[in-house]
Amino acid sequence: MWIRNVRPWGAELSDLRVEDERIVEVRRSGATDDPGEAGAGAGTRHTDDVDGRGRLLLPSFADVHVHLDSTRLGLPFRPHTGGPGVWTMMLDDRAHWREAEVGIVERVAHTLGLMVARGTTRVRSFAQVDVDAGLERLEAVLSARETHRDRAEVQVIAFPQAGLLREEGSPQVLEDALRAGADVVGGIDPCTLDRDPVRHLDIVFGLAERYGVPVDVHLHEPGDLGRFSADLIIERTLALGMQGNVLISHGYGLWDGTESQTQDLVERFAEADVATATVAPGGRATLPLELMAEHGVRVGLGEDGQRDYWSPYGNADMLDRTWQLAFTHGFRRDELVEHALAVASRGGASVMDRSLPRLSGVGDRPGLAVGDRADLLLVAGDTPTAAVMDRLPDRTVLHRGRVVADQLQLV
Structure with missing residues (x-):
């Protein structure tokens, strides 16, 4: 299959050839076959070729923090x-989630389909497991x-x-979830919620070691307390040889310290290859994204809730969330x-697949070279920045070299 007349990361018009899910050739649009390349097929039109119509070509999005x-x-x-605080919000969600107008299976599948149609083909989703929901x-x-197995790659976190x-039987439910098919074991606020960080992290990392799965810990804790929890997580990562398999979600309070504290923590994240995921919240301390890129820290983006019992925000569109990031x-x-x-694209992809290289700096534009898997988004826009600002609906989405959505509709 050829993807013709596209501008990779806003560069000149190009044609890409895709075989066996991967990009195998990139050439300037309109280039003809050399006599010795008769088998390349650049001049041959196929029914499944994609006409890019001069649109931008970007890696498809990876939403690595969604509920x-x-x-x-x-x-x-x-x-x-909902009221203030994680526990109060959790109780409000618990009181209402079964009352929705349609069943949970239907609404989850609907939302995942919306995400794919808008350009997301890699997803890391939390699934709440507790003594109430089982x-x-x-x-x-x-x-x-x-x-949506043919449209997106989905990792599920037992959360x-x-x-x-706080509730008897919770560790057993978490282990049951791993036995039932969860891909990642989650944790949350080991100090402020469970008030016993050692025991909490012993359970989480013990299950990770037993079942051979990665770890993803929600960390809402403020300032020095959050940095203390992060230190414990990093220590366990290094002690268990889990580099590249641990992620700290949110972590807003980690970055409000001194410049030297931030520098030291970023270096420790990089040393242990501990990733982080943000949902680009307003009114919180921002991530030191440029410093993280300079040190090779894996950073992904997610939408968090999708107009749910926790928040009215979220619309399944990672291009919107990229604008928010x-x-x-304050990026201009x-x-x-x-x-x-x-x-929002390859940064998150490298969180889900540690064989993918980390972003090497703010100027790194990966994902569209020969050998890369053809997880692609064609989107209208004069430049990549214009695409983020305008967020136009003229989009075509490919997953593993196949068109899975066009014009915001699943194919």
Whole structure:
């Protein structure tokens, strides 16, 4: 298959040839076959060729922090009823998630389909597992993954939203979720929620070691307390040889310290190859994205909730969330806005697949070279920065070398 007349990362018009899910050739548009390349087929049109019509070509998005199991996209809007704090919000979600107008399996599959149609082909979703929900929410996310198995790559995180020590039986439910097919073991606020960081992390990392899975810890803890928890996570990562398999989600409070504290923590993240994921929140300390890129820290972007019981925000469009990442960090220069795109695409992809190289700096634009898997997004825009600002609907999405969505509709 040829993808013709596209501008990779905004460069000159090019044609790409795809075989066996990968890009095998990139050439200037209109170039003809050399006599010795009769088998290349550049002059031959195939029914599954894609006409890019001069659109931008970017790597498709990777949403590495989304809670598909709490989505309300597609349902009537409801007033926000949650209160302050993680525990209070969790109780509000617990009181209402079963009351939705349609079942959880249907609404999770619907939201995942919306994400694919808008350009996301890699997804890391949390599924809440606790003594209230059991494995019901996990099973809904696993079902959606199966529904869209040819359109997206989905990793599922068994997530103890209610903590592991506050309700009897929570660690057993978490282990049951791993046995049922979860790909990643989650944790949350080991100090402020469970108030016993050693025991909490012993359970999480013990399960990770036993089942051979990565770790993803929600960390909302402030300042020095958050940095203390991060230190414990990094220590366990190095002690267990889990470099590249641990991620700290959110971590807003980690970056409000002194310049030397930030520099030291970024270096420790890089040394242990501990990744981080942000949802680009407003009103919080921003990530030191440029410093992280300089040191090769894996950083991904996600949408968090999707108009759910936690928040009215989220619309399944990672191009919107990329705009939010650039906006909340005050990015204006094209190089930095494009870096936000790189974080939202290949940055997140490298979180899900540690064999992919980390971004090497704010100028790194990977994902569209010969040998790369053809997970691609064609989108209208004069430049990549313009695409982020305008977020136009003229999009075509490819996953593993196949068109899976066009014009915001699944194929």
